[in-house]
Amino acid sequence: MDFSYSAAISAAGMDVERARLDAAAMNLANVHTSRASYGGPFRPLRVVNTTSPMFSKAFSSVENSMFSVPSPNVQQTYAAPRLVYEPGHPDANAKGFVAYPAIDSVAEMVNVMTAVRSYEANVVAMNAAKSMALKALDIGRGS
């Protein structure tokens, strides 16, 4: 059924937004992590989306080549760490500065909100596809 195609598109969008939310939550949780398992402060995460092609019988091959669904890719960023003067901290350097990850809590909150809103948009698109399919089933009824 064609509905499964529309649903797969929206599902890919929802996957991306879930990954963005997880990345933002991970950044917020590690805002004060000065010693990560890989050494040094925690490296902030960013979701970089790549696209993968998707084929539908509803479109021609030329149109299909333009159709691609996103797939999330979580990557570490290497921004310069935030240095805070905290002498006596176990991770402080010779001058007394502790390197914290360069995470902006406000920006991460904005990321969380946009991820939630975009997820909602994907749900709305999927529901629209569903009601379209249900309307198609109504054809010829009630005569």
Place this chain on the structure above:
Amino acid sequence: MSVESINSALVTSDIGLAFADKPADTGFLAQLQAEFSNVNSKMIEAEGALQDLATGKSGNIHHVMLALEDAKLSFQLLTQVRNKLLEGYQEVLRMQI
């Protein structure tokens, strides 16, 4: 009064749905059966996804919901096909001879 068997009338008459020269597996009934098994496998798949979610094997809620919706819609399509089929049958039954 002798009552003629219905069976003999059905075998000799052809209402045009099935063609004798066509292979049996491309008939309408075979297509319907394929659709039945398709819907059945979708429902099994949705149930498996639901079980995975309940047992904590997968935490992807939207994929489970999509599988459920897909199964529900395919079942509704099948129900509509069945309704249309039954409508046609009843129309034939109402026919005055």
